[in-house]
Amino acid sequence: MPFAAIVQRIRSFPLSIGQLTFGSFFLVLAVIAATSMASVIAIRHIGTTFAELQRLQAVGDLAEEIDRRMNELRLAARDFVTDPAARSDRVSTAVSALNDLLKKTRLELAPEQRDMIDGVTQRLANYREGIEHVTALIARRAELVTALPPLREQFESTIALVPDRITARNLFRAQNQVAAALLAQDPMGAQQSAQRMQAISIDNPELRSATDAYAEAIISIAGTEGEIAKLDKEVLGTEGRQIGRVTDLLRDISARRGRVLANDFARTLRDDKWQSIILGMAGVLAGFAAAVIVVRRTVRPLKAIARSIRALAGGEKHTSIPATDVNNEIGDIARAAEVFRRSLVDADTAREAAIHALAEQRLAEASYRKLFEGSVDGIYVTTPAGALLNANPALARMMGYETPEELIHSVSDIAHTIYVHPSVRAIYQSMMRRDGMVREFEYQVKRRDGGVLWLSDSATVVRDEAGEVIRYEGTVRDITDQKRAEDAVAEGRRLLQQVIDTVPAVINVKDKQLRYVLMNRYMAGIFGVEPADAIGRTTSDLMSRYGAQKTDENDKRVLATGKGLGFYEEEYMDSSGSLRQWLVNKLPLLDADGGIETIVTVALDIGERKRGELEMRKAKDAAEAALRNLRETQNSLIEAEKLAALGRLVAGVAHEVNNPVGISLTVASALERKTATFAAEVERGDLRRSRLNDFLETSRDAASQLVANLNRAAELIQSFKQVAADRNYSDQRMFDLGDLTEQVVMSLRPGLRKHHLTLTVDCQPNLTMNSYPGPYGQVLTNLFLNAVAHAFPDGRPGAVDIQVRESGKDNVEIIFSDDGCGMSLDVRRRAFDPFFTTRRDQGGTGLGLHIVYSIVTTRLGGRLDLDSELGRGTRIQIVLPRTAPLEQAAE
Structure with missing residues (x-):
């Protein structure tokens, strides 16, 4: 039989849709099964290879973990060796963790790799022995360091x-070398320095013994450090490197095995890929063939039948239905469609008539529905009793409901469900009965969420044939925002009036005819009227009632210029006849077009301020006069205090000069008597050699005492002259601060002995200053006299210390301190205040330290700081510039 005839016979063979679908599904299932079996075989091989790769990855991870644990062990050992405070338990913990990891790793390795782990374990045992030896050495080092x-x-x-300073210096130099070597962790250098220390020649047996003991201790510590360093290098370092090499070898073996497995894995994937491609293409071809058969035997006939049915639906009643002679499910569908076509032709005639009858009714309903549903206002239909019959979507949304149906079902009685005040519903019903309608009837309603709305209602009644009211139909508009705006405007006006009524100032607003449109109660009180009575009237109208007047020129200037006038003063009579003074400002308020709409006036009563200014001016003049008198008095007291200090200085110098002068006078008198006796013996001619020698010895001693005492008196007088000259000479000059301090102190020393005080001076040499020596001497004198008077009560002994040194490049620092009774916190805070003293009952003026503060901060251009506590003495730090500032000098 020819092939074409076979194909034609297959096409004509009647197959049902179920048979076609099952055959196509079975063909595709067979291809999927073949593909799945091939994939399972390939996946098993891939799984085996992947498991081996995972095992190798785990071996590599274990090697990394061994390496990490070994690094932790090295760090712990390094800290233990180098840090004396480190604990040995960290090393033990690291060793135990590494041992556990090696045991776990050995169980997971191949037999040829376990020997490597055994080698690591042996190396680790050596490492542990080295750590134990190092531990013993560290303990010994600790004992030696404790005994050092x-x-x-x-x-x-x-x-x-x-007493031998050369030997002491050599020993100290050797000790410093030992300390430097120990700090630099150079035990060999410390040992050599200790040996050099032992080699120094020492005659003192005690020093020899102490030196040898100290050097032996250093040598022992250095030897122990050397042994620790040797073990650290030869045992710990070597064994650690060997363990690292073993782990590296383990990783290399795992990597080589991994590359072999990776190549096998890639080859398996490549073979499986081509196998899947071939089987997939076969499946696609089989599925395509099955789809072609299904389409040709089912889809095409069904499409033809569907096209005919759509044509029938489109109005083509005489369209033929294909495949009505096919003997399967498709033929059944086609024959049913043909029956449907014939029934449709019969029904069309009846439908045409019905459609024509309903067209006009639908048009009218559509127009009403469009108006009803599209309105932005709410539309309702209710019964006179208050039942809601109908509502549009706008009303439902207004009341907070999703749909009109939901609103209708939720409202049973409008008066109690919707109205906020049910009595308003009665008024509404009364108007509807009386007038048959309401227009813009306003009332409040409750929304679904509890909110309150204001509505404007316009409605009419609908009556039946007998004239009875059967329903109300109306529309409502939401006027809540309008009501809120009206209330806000009214409230704003009320608040504005309240605010301006509480302001104690004149506030008013005038229109362009200068009539009041707003006035606060304060201003109304000035005119003697109520604020409401002033609206619409002018200033002249209000003031003429009590015989006063006021010009409007300033208001007219604002209207003419369109700008504010700024603050100005004016005065006029109030309703009580009093003259009031005001500080006024007028500003224009513009409308939307930029023109002047109103004028705002604000005025403050400045009568009290004017009277206060006058009183303050008088008080200021009186205060300035008192201040001038106070300053003159203060200057007089300061000059008196300076003269008193100078007087005490002169008395001390005079007392000190009196001693050498008195001694000189006594020696001169004795020498005079001795000379007269010697002259008489010479005249008698009985002078002996022994008497001549005695006279010469006495003359020599007398001359020596005269020279010494007169020189002492001359030094005191010269020092006093220099100090006095500096204090009287106020010009700026160059001087040596140390020399000037010594001269001032020399003039102060005469008063030390009777007060049982010790004065110590430490001056840095070559401190050249360009400043004022007299004021500086006055500062030292006042500080000394203040310390004598206040720091050592009851005449108890003490010490005063003066230190002078350089402070930076451009300043000097003077420290004046004593070990006296000190100051309390309150006294310390007020120490530099003028006229403050704790000895006013003993004649104190309170100007000593104030003079010091004034001279230091003004004349000398410096600063000072006071530090004192009760029972711990007083310390005053003064910092002065080496060159006095010109602005301070000008004063």
Whole structure:
């Protein structure tokens, strides 16, 4: 039989849709099964290879973990060796963790790799032995270090007692070298320095013994450090590197095995890929063939039948239905469609008539529905009793409901459900009965969410044939925002009036005819009227009632210029006849077009301020006069205090000069008597050699005492002359601060002995200043006299210390301190205040430290700081510039 005839017979063979679908599905399922079996085989091989790769990855991870644990062990060992405070338990913990990891790793490795782990375990045992040895050495080092401080202290104390400074200096130099080597962690250098210390020649047996003991301790510590360093290098370092090499070898073996498995894995994937491609293409071809058969035997006939049915639906009643002679499900569908076509032809005639009858009714309903649903206002239909019959969507949304149906079902009685005030519903019903309608009837309603709305209602009644009211039909408009705006405007006006009524100032607003449109109660009180009575009237109208007047020129200037006038003063009579003074400002308020709409006036009563200014001016003049008198008095007191200090200085110098002058006078008198006796013996001619020698010895002693005492008196007088000259000479000059301080102190020393005080001066040499020596001397004198008077009560002994040194490049620092009774916190805060003193009952003026503060901060251009506590003395720090500022000098 020819092939074409076979194909034609297959096409004509009646197959049902189920048979075609099952055959196509079975063909595709067979291809999928073949593909799945091939994939399962390939996946099993891939799984085996992947498992091996995972095992190798785990081996690599274990090697990394071993390496990490070994690094932790090295760090712990390094800290233990280098840091004396480190604990040895960290090393033990790291060793135990590494041992556990090696045991776990050995179980997961191949037999040829377990030997490597055994080698690591042996290396680790060696490492542990080295750590134990290092631990013993560290303990020994700790004992030696603990015993070192007493030996060092004995060594240093023994050196301090040795009179031979060269030997002491050599020993100290050797000790410094030992300390430097220990700090630099150079045990060999410390040992060599200790040996050099032992080699120094020492004659003192005690020093020799102390030196040898100290050097032996250093040598022992250095030897122990050397052994620790040797173990650290030869055992810990070597074993650690060997363990690292083993782990590296383990990783290399795992990597080589991984590359082999990776190549096998890639080859398996490549073969499986081509196998899947071939089987997939076969499946696609089989599925395509099955789809072609299904389409030709089912889809095409069904499409033809569907096209005919759509044509029938489109109005082509005489369209033929294909495949009505096919003996399967498709033929059944085609024959049913043909029956449907014939029934449709019969029904069309009846439908045409019905459609024509309903067209006009639908048009009318559509127009009403469009108006009803599209209105932005709410539309309702209710019964006179208050039942809601109908509502449009706008009303439902207005009341907070999703749909009109939901609103209708939720409202049973409008008066109690919708109205906020049910009595308003009664008024509404009364108007509807009386007039048959309402227009813009306003009332409040409750929304679904509890909110309150204002509505404007316009409605009419609908009656039946008998004239009875059967329903109300109306529209409502939401006027809530309008009501709120009206209330807000009214409230704003009320608040504005309240606010301006509380302001104690004149506030008013005038229109362009200068009539009041707003006035606060304060201004109404000035005119003697109520604020409401002033609206619409002018200033002249209000003031003429009590015989006063006021010009409107300033208001007219604002209207003419369109600008504010700024603050100005004016005065006029109020309703009580009093003259009031005001500080006024007028501003224009513009409308939308930029023209002047109103004029705002604000005025403040400045009568009290004017009277206050006058009183303040009088008080200021009186205060300035008192201040001038106070300053003159203060200057007089300061000059008196300066003269008193100078007087005390002169008395001390005079007393000190009196001693050498008195001694000189006594010696001169004795020498005069001795000379007369010697002259008489010479005249008698009985002068002996012994008497001549005695006279010469006496003359020599007398001359020596005269020269010494007169020189002392001359030095005191010269020092006093210099100090006095500096204090009287106020010009700026160059001087040496140390020399000037010594001269001032020399003039102060006569008063020390009777007060049992010790004065110590420490001056840095070559401190040249360009400043004022007289004021500086006055400062030192006042500080000394203040310390004598206040720091040592009851005449108890004490010490005063003066230190002078450089402070930076351009300043000097003077520290004046004593070990007296000190000051309390309150006294310390007020110490520099003028006329403050704790000895006013003993004649104190309170100007001593104030003069010091004034001279230092003004004349000398410096600053000072006071530090004092009760029972701990007083310290005053003065910092002065080496060149006095010109502006201070000008004063």
